[in-house]
Amino acid sequence: MNILVTGASGFVGRAVVAELLSRGHAVTALSRQGKGVGGARGVAADVTDLGSVQRAFGQAGTVDAVVHLVGIIVEQGAQTFRKVHVEATRNVLASTPREARYVHMSALGADPASPSGYSRTKGEAEELVRQSGLNWTIFQPSLIFGLGDDFFGHTLRDLVRLPPVVPQIGDGHFPFRPVSIADVAAAFAGALELPQTAGQTYALTGPTEYTFRGLLNLQQRAMGKHKPVVPVPLFLMDLAVPLMGILPKPPITRDQYLMLKAGNTADPEPARTVFSMPMRRLEDDLPGIVNAARA
Template sequence: MNVLVTGATGFVGRAVVAELRRRGHAVWAGSRSGQAVGDAPGVPLDVTDPGSVLRAVAQANPDAVVHLVGIIAETGEQTFARVHVEGTRHVLAATPRGARFLHMSALGAGEIPGSRYSVTKGEAEALVQASGLNWTIFRPSLIFGMGDDFFGRVLKELVSVAPVVPQIGDGQFPFRPVSVEDVAQAFAAALEQPQTAGHTYALTGPQEFTFRELLDLELSALGKKKPVVPVPLALMNLAVPLMQVLPHPPITRDQYAMLKAGNTAPGDEARAAFGLPMHRLQDRLPDIVALKRGT
C-alpha cells in the first residue's frame, strides 16, 4: 500500500514509518522540512498550508494517509486551533476519497475543561468522523519510548533539578502509559484490517499508575532518592497562570489541566484487534532516562 504519513519526522512518526516499511508498505514521509525518514523518501508538507498539503498528496498519490501532526504547546502562529483543527481540515480535504485515513487524536479529546489542547483534539475528531472517508481514530495515553519528551525530558527534569520533588496535589491522578512500539503497531495493523474503519480505539498500556507512582518510577530509574513534597492544588492554581510570563514555563495551563484530569482508559479492545505486545513502562524507563538529549 502507498502511504503518506504526516508528522513523519516526530517521535511517533519515525516509529510508524519504520513499522509500515517493515510490513512492506511504500511510505512517503511528510514533514515541514521534507526530510527522509530511514529509507522512506521525504515530501514537504505543512498542514497549516492547504497548498502544501495538496502538493504532498499529489506527489505521494496515497492509498492511505496517516495523520500524526500535533503540538503540545502553542508557539506563535502554531496554535492548537491552527494545527489540530485547520491542519486536519486541510489534510482531509486533500485525501483521495477512496483512501484509508488513520488519525492520531489523544485520550480525553474534547473532555477536559480548561484545556484548549483537548478541545481542539475533539474538534479534529469531529471533522474526521464527518469526512466520508474510511477513517480510524486512535486515542493514546502518554507515549513512552527512546527519545520521548515526557519521561525522557519533562519528568526527568522535574525529579532532577531541585533537592525535593514537587508533587501536584495528592498525586493520585491516574495514567496508563503506552509504548511507541505498541502505537506504531496499531496504526500499521489497522491498514491491514478494513473492518477497523469507523472505529475509535484507546491506546493504553498494560498497567495504570498514579502520578506519584510515576515520580517514584522516574526516581528509581535515575538511581535517585529524594523527598517528594505535595504542592496543594490551591497553590498550583495560583502559580501556574503566573508561570506563563516566563519564556519557557515549566508547565502550561493546558498541561496542568490535563495532569489534573489524568489519562487512562482500558486498552483491551485495541490489544485484541491489533495483537499489541503491551510493553511495560518500568522495563523501558532505565534506558529512556539514560539517553542523552539530541542522541
Template structure:
C-alpha cells in the same frame, strides 16, 4: 500500499514509519522540511498550508494517509486550533474519496474539556468522522520510548533538578502510559484490518499509575533518592498562571489542566484488535532517562 505520513520525522512518526516499512509499504514521509527518513520518500508538508498539503498528496498519490501532526504547547501562530483543527481539515480535503485514513487524536479529547489541547483534538475528530473517508481514530495516553518528551525530558527535569520533588496535589491522578512500539503496531495494523474502519480506539498500556507513582518510577530509573513534597492545588492554581511569563514555563496551563484530569482507559479493545504486546514502562524507563539519551 502507498502511505503518506504527516509528522513523519517526529518521535511517534519515526516509529510508525519504521513499522510501515517493515510491512512492505511505500512510505512518503511528510514533514515541514521534507527530509527523507531511511527507506522513504521525503515530501515537504506543512499541514497549516492547504497548498503544501495538496502538493504533497499530489506527489505521493497515497492509498492511505496516516495523520500524526500535533503540538503539545502553543507558540505564536502555531495554535491548537490552527495545527489540530485546521491542519486536519486541510489533510482531509486533500484526500481522494478512496483514501484509507488513520488519525492521531488523544485520550481525553472532549469538546467540553478545560484544556484547549483536548478541545482541539475533539474538534479534529469530529471533522474526521464527518469526512466520508474510511477512517480509524486512535486516542493514545502518554506515549513512552527513547526520545519521548514527557518521561525523557519533562519528568526527568522535574525529579532531577531540585533537592525535593514537587508533586501536584495529592498525586492521585491516574495514567496508563503506552509504548511507542505498541502505538506504531496499532497504526500500521489498522491499514490491514478493514474491520477497524469507523472505529475509535484508546491506546493505553498494561498498567495504571498515579502521578505520584510515576514520580517514584522516574526517581528509581535515575538512581536517585529524594523526598516528594505535595504542592496544594490552591497554590498550583496561583503558580501555574505566574509561570507563563517565563520564556519556557515548566508547565503550561493546558498541561496542568490535563494532568489534573488524569489520562487512563481500558486497553482491551485495542490490544485484542491489533495483537499488541503491551510493553511495560518500568522496562523502558532506564533507557529513556539514560544520560546518553538526553
C-alpha cells in the same frame, strides 16, 4: 500499499514509518523539512496551508492511505492548537483521496467541551474526521513512552533532576496508563491492514495503571535518585501555573496542568485484542529512556 504519513519526522512518526516499512508498505514521509525518514521518501509541506498540502499529495503520487500524526503539546507563536490540530486536519482531510484509508492520531481525553485547549482542539479535529466521509480510524493514545519521548525523557526527568526536592501536584492520585511507542506503531500499521477497524475509535493505553506519585517514584528509581517528594496543594498550583505562563519556557503550561489533574487512563483491552500489541511495560523501558536522554 502506498501510504502518506504526516508528521513523519516526529517521535511517533519515525516509529510508525519504520513499522509500515517493516511490513512491506511504500511510505511517503510528509514533514515541514521534507527529509526522508528511515528509508521513506520525503516531501515537504506546511500542513496549516491547504495549497502546500495539496502540492505534497500531488508529489506523493498514488495515495492508498494517509496516517495523520501532526500535533503539538505547547503553543508557540503562530503554531496554535487550533491551527495545528483543527485547521491542519481539515487540510489533510480535504487533500486525501476519497477512496483512501485514513488513520488519525488524536489523544486520550479529546473532547470539544474540554477546558484544555489541547484536548478541546483534539476533540474538534475528531469531529472533522467523523464527518469527512472517508474510511477512517481514530486512535487516542495516553502518554507515549520510548527513546526520545518528551514526557519521560524530558518533562518528568527535569522535574526529578532539577529541584532539590521533587514537587508533586496535589495528592498525586491522578491515574495514568502510559503506552509504549512500539504498541502505538503496531496499532497504526494494523489499522491499515484490518478493514473492520474502519469507523472505529480506539484508546491506546499500556498494561499498567499508575498514579502520578507512582510515576514520580518510577522516574526516581530509573534515574538513581532518592529525593523527598513534596506535595504542592492544588490551590497553590492554581495560583502559580498562570504566573508561570509569563516565563519564556514555563516548567508546566496551563493545558499540561489541566490534563495532569484530569488523569489519563482507559481500558487497554479493546485495542490490544484487535491489534495484537506487544504491551510493553514502562518500568522495563524507563531506564533506557532516561539514560539515552542523559547522553
